[in-house]
Amino acid sequence: MINLSSLLYLNFAIDLATLSLIILLLLFSLLSLCLIFYLRFRTQSSNDNYLDRFNAFWTVRLLLVIFIIFxxxxxxxxxxxxxxxxxYPFFTSLTLSxxxxxxKIHLVLSLGLxxxxxxxxxxxxxHVSIKQKTPRGSWAFAFLLATCLPISLVQFLFVFFQRLAVGLLPNIFLVTSTIVKDGLGGNTVLCAFPLFSTALFGAFGIVYCLYxxxxxWSVISLVINKTLRVRIRILAFTVLASIGLQVLFLGLSVLWEPKVGAFGAVAFLVFLSTFACAVVGEVILVIIPIIDSLAVRGDSYRWNITHSVTMEDSNKEESL
Known part of the structure; x- marks a missing residue:
């Protein structure tokens, strides 16, 4: 068994980097929430048809940011x-179980929900960006439930009812944590990624990436604007690469126990791949579209005022 103080010393830089990125992503998500609610307020107060059509899916964008925050x-x-x-200091009576x-809760929530x-x-x-008719926002929740509920349920049943699979699968398919010495004569638990959960998420990732x-491809084939095409390509590359790398690193994590420094490095790469996907998704599908829509309406508003003033001046000159 390895001494926990040595483990914390070896992994301190990785843990600090992860915490820093977590804070950064939370601040970034807070900015996204502010923009979503600002656009919502702007739409309701101005009765602008353009903003109203664009903001039809504000609840879906809100849901995206909330998922990333949690x-x-x-x-x-x-x-x-x-x-x-x-x-642990606030729950000193926590048992190893x-x-x-x-x-297990972290695993089910992360890879299952x-x-x-x-x-x-x-x-x-x-997908809805290429629809001619704007579907109802409730379709997003139905689509979400139909897609995520199966994988969430299977992950939950497997992780919390592993006794049924004991003896049928090797240990690397089942282990969710390992015990290490805490240096004070006690024990503590470090989390792991069971191979079965990785395989299940990998199957989801394959189907997801294909769709x-x-x-x-459907969006790019219909979009004429070169800037939008570049954004979609960046989004596609980031999402596909991050899912592929995450599944790869999750699979590699079973080669080491959580008490080994190499496991911490691989776990950080798992986090980093998902972090990149979340940031790019928020930027391209939440922040940039909202900023663009507000800028377009601002330019249109200024053009209308200038045009009206010019027409009034012209009418005055003609009347004179």
Missing amino acids: WTLNELLRIPFFRIGYI QQDNLC LEPGFLVTLLFLL FMFSC
Whole structure:
């Protein structure tokens, strides 16, 4: 067994980098929320038909950002430095079994609900962008439930009812955590990624990537604006690459136990791939479209005022 103080020392830089990126993503998501609600307020107060049509899916954009925020907060449960330093001191009576349950909760929420949730929401926003008629926002929730509920349910049943699979699968398919010495004569739990959960998320990722590529191709084939085409290509590359790399790193994580420094590096790469996908998704599907729509309406408003003033001056000159 490895001493926990040595483990924390080796992984301190990785944990600090992860916490810094978590704070950055939370601030970024807060900016997205402010823009969403600002556009919503602007739409209701101005009765602008253009903004009203663009803002028809404000609840879907809001849902995307909320999924990303909760995924980010859920990552705190995985970080050893944060759990040992900021969670366990407030719950000193946590047993090893209860600590393991925290790892299971993180696993189910991350790979079974939150990440699939924001990926499906992102896909929905991309898919409806080529629709001539604007579907109701309730379709997004129906699409989300139909897509995410199966994987969420299977992840939950597998992670919390592993006894049924004991003896049928190797240990690497089942282990969700490992126990290490805390240096004070006690034990603590570090989270792991069971191979079965990785395989299940990988199957979801394959189906998702195929449908996502089809949606991106459909959008690019209809879009004339070169800037929009570049944005869609960047989004497609980031999403496809991040999902592929995440599944790869999740699979590689079973080669080491969580108490080994290499596991912390691989876990950070898993986080980093999803982090990149979340940031690019928010920028291209939330922040930039809202800023562009507000800028377009502002230019149109200024042009209308200038045009009206010019016409009035012309009428005055003609009357004179």
